[in-house]
Structure formats: structure tokens, C-alpha cells
Amino acid sequence: MIPLRIRSSGVALPDNCVTSGELDSMLHHARGYCESRSGVAQRYFADGSLRQSRLGAQALQDALRRADLAPAGLDLVIGACAVPEQAIPATAVFIAQHAGVPAGVPAFDVNASCLSFLVALRLAAGMLADQQYRRIAVVAVDLASRGIDWDAPEASLIFGDGAAAIILERGAGGGIESFRYATYPEGARLCQIRGGGTAHNPRTAAVPADYLFQMDGKGVFRLASQHMGAFVADLLCDAGVTLADIDLVVPHQASHLGIEHMRRQLGIAPERMVDIYARHGNQVAASMPSALHHALDGQRASTGSRLLLIGTAAGLSLGGMVLAL
Amino acid sequence: MIPLRIRSSGVALPDNCVTSGELDSMLHHARGYCESRSGVAQRYFADGSLRQSRLGAQALQDALRRADLAPAGLDLVIGACAVPEQAIPATAVFIAQHAGVPAGVPAFDVNASCLSFLVALRLAAGMLADQQYRRIAVVAVDLASRGIDWDAPEASLIFGDGAAAIILERGAGGGIESFRYATYPEGARLCQIRGGGTAHNPRTAAVPADYLFQMDGKGVFRLASQHMGAFVADLLCDAGVTLADIDLVVPHQASHLGIEHMRRQLGIAPERMVDIYARHGNQVAASMPSALHHALDGQRASTGSRLLLIGTAAGLSLGGMVLAL
Numbered sequence: 020m021i022p023l024r025i026r027s028s029g030v031a032l033p034d035n036c037v038t039s040g041e042l043d044s045m046l047h048h049a050r051g052y053c054e055s056r057s058g059v060a061q062r063y064f065a066d067g068s069l070r071q072s073r074l075g076a077q078a079l080q081d082a083l084r085r086a087d088l089a090p091a092g093l094d095l096v097i098g099a100c101a102v103p104e105q106a107i108p109a110t111a112v113f114i115a116q117h118a119g120v121p122a123g124v125p126a127f128d129v130n131a132s133c134l135s136f137l138v139a140l141r142l143a144a145g146m147l148a149d150q151q152y153r154r155i156a157v158v159a160v161d162l163a164s165r166g167i168d169w170d171a172p173e174a175s176l177i178f179g180d181g182a183a184a185i186i187l188e189r190g191a192g193g194g195i196e197s198f199r200y201a202t203y204p205e206g207a208r209l210c211q212i213r214g215g216g217t218a219h220n221p222r223t224a225a226v227p228a229d230y231l232f233q234m235d236g237k238g239v240f241r242l243a244s245q246h247m248g249a250f251v252a253d254l255l256c257d258a259g260v261t262l263a264d265i266d267l268v269v270p271h272q273a274s275h276l277g278i279e280h281m282r283r284q285l286g287i288a289p290e291r292m293v294d295i296y297a298r299h300g301n302q303v304a305a306s307m308p309s310a311l312h313h314a315l316d317g318q319r320a321s322t323g324s325r326l327l328l329i330g331t332a333a334g335l336s337l338g339g340m341v342l343a344l
Numbered sequence: 345m346i347p348l349r350i351r352s353s354g355v356a357l358p359d360n361c362v363t364s365g366e367l368d369s370m371l372h373h374a375r376g377y378c379e380s381r382s383g384v385a386q387r388y389f390a391d392g393s394l395r396q397s398r399l400g401a402q403a404l405q406d407a408l409r410r411a412d413l414a415p416a417g418l419d420l421v422i423g424a425c426a427v428p429e430q431a432i433p434a435t436a437v438f439i440a441q442h443a444g445v446p447a448g449v450p451a452f453d454v455n456a457s458c459l460s461f462l463v464a465l466r467l468a469a470g471m472l473a474d475q476q477y478r479r480i481a482v483v484a485v486d487l488a489s490r491g492i493d494w495d496a497p498e499a500s501l502i503f504g505d506g507a508a509a510i511i512l513e514r515g516a517g518g519g520i521e522s523f524r525y526a527t528y529p530e531g532a533r534l535c536q537i538r539g540g541g542t543a544h545n546p547r548t549a550a551v552p553a554d555y556l557f558q559m560d561g562k563g564v565f566r567l568a569s570q571h572m573g574a575f576v577a578d579l580l581c582d583a584g585v586t587l588a589d590i591d592l593v594v595p596h597q598a599s600h601l602g603i604e605h606m607r608r609q610l611g612i613a614p615e616r617m618v619d620i621y622a623r624h625g626n627q628v629a630a631s632m633p634s635a636l637h638h639a640l641d642g643q644r645a646s647t648g649s650r651l652l653l654i655g656t657a658a659g660l661s662l663g664g665m666v667l668a669l
Contacts, residue, residue: 021474067547067548070542070543071541071542071543096527101431101432102431102432102541102542103431103455103540103541103542104541104542104543105536105537105538105539105540105541105543105544106426106427106428106491106537106538106539106540106541106555107426107427107457107535107536107537107540107557107658108457108532108535108536108657108658108659108660108661109455109456109457109658109659110541111527112527112529112532112658112659112661113529113532115527115529116529116530116532120529122527122528122529122530123526123527123528123571124526124527125525125526125527125661126527126529126659126661127454127455127456127460127463127525127527127661128454128455128456129452129453129454129455130428130434130452130453130454130455131434131452131453132432132433132434135452138452141471142467142470142471145467145470145471145473145474146466146467146470148470148474149346149470149473151523161542162542165542165545165547165548166431166542166545166547198476200450200452201448201449201450202421202436202437202440202447202448202449202450202451202452203447203448204437204438204440204441204445204447204451205441205447207433207437207438207441210432210433211430211432211433212430212431212432213430213431214430214431214540214545215428215430215431215432215539215540215541215545216396216427216428216429216430216431216435216540217395217396217427217428217429217486217487217490217491218395218396218429218430219430220490220491220539220540220555221552221555222392222490222491222555223392223490227546230431230545230546230547232432246448332433333432333433333434333437334433334434334437334451336433336437336450336451336452
């Protein structure tokens with residue numbers, strides 16, 4: 020086990036709450052269409068002037084407040100977003116700046132699309148275990164609304180903006196019992212934003228649509244389903260536990276069908292699964308840590324609990340962790 | 345010390361070598377202007393059709409060949425680029441795909457701008473030390489040419505495209521004797537590409553110039569100089585060594601003035617410093633691992649050598665490592 024302790028967590032949402040009824044009106048659908056199609060009752064959208072890092076800093080400040088810590092108490096800030104604020108520098112730099120983290124504290128990003136938080140958690144545990152850092156903040160913030168293609172019926176209705184921050188310390192008891200991440204590049208184009216980097220930019224004839232999120236939901240489902248059973252079995256086996264030993268499952272809040280499929284596949288009751296999807300939508304990389312925050316804040320998980328963090332990311336990647344609190 | 349062994353390294357360059365004389369013609373400067381101004385005799389530029397990940401895969405294949413390894417011998421691929429190929433998914437996914445890395449091998453990115461490789465090296469060492477992975481490839485590839493603003497006299501002449509890959513294993517004798525990374529967000533806008541993320545995209549009225557690299561070279565120099573002396577002293581102190589114990593310095597190849605200033609500040613002879621800048625330019629995140637590759641390939645460093653890896657990144661960040669081979 021890699022020792023790890025969650026000192027605190029925090030979240031932040033933009034002011035603008037958008038119900039599925041409002042989307043019905045905006046997109047000229049019959050009343051009830053967007054909610055029944057997406058499973059999302061409401062989600063939050065940033066207005067055009069909000070910078071991603073400002074929302075991330077709010078989540079970090081919430082986590083600091085709950086831990087009764089000053090920003091100077093952090094040794095490292097890891098940004099864990101799917102899409103950055105800008106290509107250069109790292110989003111963590113802006114988050115640290117807006118949260119008042121003192122100059123000199125290192126800030127860099129980890130990017131594993133929707134599972135950036137999970138991977139950052141694993142990397143942070145490694146950095147804490149070898150004693151270089153005492154306290155690390157992982158901050159995930161995504162503004163999916165900036166990349167929604169309103170002409171894509173499937174992908175446009177599921178997303179919401181949001182931020183979550185987790186403050187980590189060296190473990191004394193709890194920690195990572197197992198971690199797995201598996202990438203299937205045959206699915207590299209099942210979820211993508213083609214723009215934003217060197218492949219499609221103004222110098223190589225990019226078009227505005229290159230900056231919108233594209234998803235082949237059926238393809239993702241097919242490829243993920245093919246591997247998920249064995250993946251979870253291996254993850255539990257590595258930890259030396261069975262599903263019966265898991266107190267709570269914290270899935271990436273990908274979609275209502277995805278969460279429900281996962282729950283049925285694992286064969287667990289709804290009360291053993293965290294589901295904040297209907298009131299937040301899929302918050303991309305902020306989704307899993309937001310769900311984790313809600314579980315901790317709602318006393319559904321506490322010291323001694325064993326969690327299964329699990330999900331898929333663009334790549335296509337599967338990621339999971341057995342985490343003892 | 346965190347045990348770490350460099351099993352092999354590899355590099356790749358695009359076909360198109362551009363001399364400073366050619367730039368003089370293209371930019372209507374007097375013969376000799378571009379080389380004297382930038383210190384770069386030649387650099388390599390990808391043509392418009394080359395994908396970043398293809399070049400990264402070539403470097404990874406070069407490193408695999410030199411280690412006599414098949415792609416199946418890798419347990420993890422970390423992408424360490426300053427700018428990705430596209431916003432989603434991670435560049436490492438495409439690199440793994442093009443290099444023939446088997447499905448299921450995890451692939452994600454670490455982003456610390458020009459020092460992404462240095463940070464990835466530190467994180468990889470942590471993942472190897474706790475025994476989860478046996479062999480990790482870190483691949484840095486940047487196509488700076490896609491973001492050069494030809495109207496910016498300072499920043500336009502220094503960059504070149506390139507890729508480098510390092511294959512890492514658990515250490516037997518060598519390893520990381522010290523690592524430091526320090527971020528000064530007051531310098532967050534000294535080096536930047538404003539586009540590519542959520543801040544400036546077609547939905548928030550981006551203009552083509554947002555996708556070009558901007559640099560305030562004097563500002564970078566001023567802020568970096570202010571902190572570099574103490575930073576290096578602390579880094580050496582952490583490792584319990586002095587500069588006399590360092591066999592070779594591998595700096596980020598930022599600029600000829602930057603490298604020369606670093607050399608004078610450290611007070612070391614040119615033969616103790618790796619300088620590939622004049623024939624490659626600043627290859628962004630690929631710069632430091634390319635310099636490391638040249639040092640290893642040219643027998644300037646080998647088992648038993650102690651290296652100082654050092655540089656600055658957009659952020660503004662300072663990063664360094666004392667690495668015993």
C-alpha cells in the first residue's frame with residue numbers, strides 16, 4: 020500500500036445554473052426532452068468572462084478553509100484538468116496565483132483527460148511517500164461549456180462546468196491499496212477535441228469546429244465494456260479485496276447510462292455508489308473529485324472506509340483505484 | 345536518493361533543416377543577422393502535415409532500438425510536451441499508438457511547459473520506486489514552428505522542432521539525489537500561448553494571434569536571475585554535493601545567452617556543459633532530454649557520472665535535479 024491521507028476537499032461551481040427545461044427552450048425541444056435524454060436535471064455553465072483557473076482557485080480555497088490551512092501550508096499544486104486554460108503555461112500556475120499560494124511553491128499539470136484527478140492522486144501519493152513533499156493540492160477544473168457542440172444531440176446535453184480540490188498528506192493508516200490505468204489507443208478518436216494543440220491550429224488551417232468536443236458514445240461504451248470486467252477484477256485482486264470489502268464506489272460521472280451500467284455490472288446497490296450526475300452533469304476531470312467531495316462532506320465516507328474510484332477517459336483509457344481512507 | 349536508471353535514450357528530428365541564412369532571406373534580413381541575433385546556426389521545422397505524435401513515436405522507437413527492447417517491454421508511456429497535439433486526448437496516447445505500444449499500456453501526459461521532461465522524470469522515479477511499474481518511457485516532443493510569431497524578432501529565431509525519449513527502469517546504484525521545482529506566478533505571462541484552452545477559443549472570441557508564442561525575454565531573465573543562485577545552492581545542498589562533484593551540467597537549451605549566463609553563474613568550463621543549441625535551437629520540452637541524449641550518446645556521461653539538470657519554464661518556474669547515473 021502507498022500511504023496517503025485526504026486532509027480535506029472542496030468544490031466550486033459557476034453562478035449560472037441551467038436546468039434541462041431551459042435547454043429545451045433554447046434548443047427548441049419538447050418540454051422534458053433534454054432531461055430524459057441526458058439524465059441531467061441541471062448543470063452549471065460559466066459565463067464567457069470567467070477564467071477556468073479562478074473557479075479552480077475557489078475550490079482550492081474551499082478545501083483550504085475546511086482544513087483550516089493557509090495557502091502557505093501547501094508544498095505543491097498539481098493541476099488535473101482535461102482541457103487547460105491556455106496552451107502555455109500550466110493551468111496550475113494560474114490556480115496557485117488566484118488562490119494566493121506563495122511564490123516558489125511548485126505548480127504543474129497532469130493530463131489524463133477525464134481521469135486526470137485519479138492519475139494525479141496516484142502521482143501525488145508517490146511524491147508524498149518518498150518524503151519530498153508533506154502536503155499536495157490536486158485541483159481539477161473544467162469548463163466543458165466552452166467546447167459544447169450544440170448540434171451534437173448526444174454530447175451536448177450531458178456536460179456541466181465545475182471544480183474540485185483535494186488536499187493530500189502522507190498517510191498514517193490509509194492509502195492506495197491498488198491503482199490501475201489502461202489505455203486503448205484504438206479508441207483515441209472516440210472522444211476528442213481536435214484543436215488546441217499543434218495538429219489543428221491557425222497555421223494548419225483549423226476551423227472553429229475543431230475546438231468542440233466530439234464523442235462516439237456507442238463506440239466508447241463498446242470498447243469500455245469489453246475491458247471493464249477484467250479491469251475491475253484485476254484492480255480488486257491487486258488490493259487483495261473483493262467487492263464486498265468496498266464501502267463506496269466513486270465513479271467518474273460520465274453519463275447516467277454509464278453510471279447505471281457500472282452499478283449493474285458491479286452488482287451493487289445504489290446506496291453504495293456516489294451519483295451527483297443529475298445535479299451537475301459530467302464535469303469532465305472535475306467530476307470524480309467532486310463526487311468524492313460529496314461523499315466525504317455527506318459523511319458517506321470517513322476514516323476507515325474503503326473506496327473504489329473507477330471510470331473511463333478519452334484515450335480510451337480505463338482507470339481505477341482502491342483507496343483506504 | 346530515489347533509485348532510477350536510464351536504460352536508453354533516443355531522438356528524432358523533422359526532415360526539414362532550416363539554416364539561419366535561409367531565415368535571413370525569408371525575413372529580409374542582412375546575411376548573418378538571424379544567426380548573430382539568435383545564436384542558432386540551424387534548426388528543424390516540421391512540414392504542415394507532420395503530426396507531433398509521429399515525431400515523438402520516432403524518438404521512442406529510437407530509444408527502444410538502442411535498448412534492444414520491443415514496445416511490449418514498456419509498462420507506461422508518459423508524454424512530456426509543452427504544447428499537446430490536440431486538447432483531448434493526451435498526446436501520449438497518440439505516441440503510444442504510432443510507436444506500436446500494445447493496447448492496455450497506460451499513457452498520460454505531464455505538463456510543466458519547457459521542463460515537462462524534468463518533472464516527468466521525477467514522477468516516473470516515484471512510480472518505479474514503489475514497484476508498480478518496471479519500465480517507463482518519457483517522451484517529449486514539441487513543434488514550436490506551429491506557434492512562431494514571425495513578427496516577434498526575439499522569440500521567432502530561437503526555436504526548433506524535435507523529440508526525445510528516455511526509457512527508465514528501477515535504479516540499482518544511481519538515482520535522483522535531489523529535485524526542486526519552484527513556480528513564480530508573478531511571471532505567468534512572461535512566456536505564454538493564450539489560446540489552445542478555455543480562455544481564448546472560438547467561443548470566447550479568439551484571434552489567430554492567440555495561438556502564437558509570446559515572450560518577454562528580459563522579464564524572464566530578470567525574474568530567473570533573481571532566484572537561480574539560491575535555487576541551485578539549495579538543490580546541491582539537498583543532494584549533499586557541491587558543484588565540484590557535478591560531472592556534467594545539462595541545461596534546458598533556452599537561448600545562447602541563457603546557457604552562457606548559466607555557465608558563468610555556475611562558474612564552470614564549457615566542457616562541463618552540454619550545449620546543442622546552435623544546431624537545434626530551443627526545442628521547448630524536447631530540449632533538455634535531447635541534450636541528455638547527446639551527452640549519453642557522445643559518451644560525455646555514463647554509469648557513475650553525476651549530472652545537474654537545470655532550467656526555467658513558462659510559469660515562471662525554475663527546475664533542477666542532481667542525477668547520479
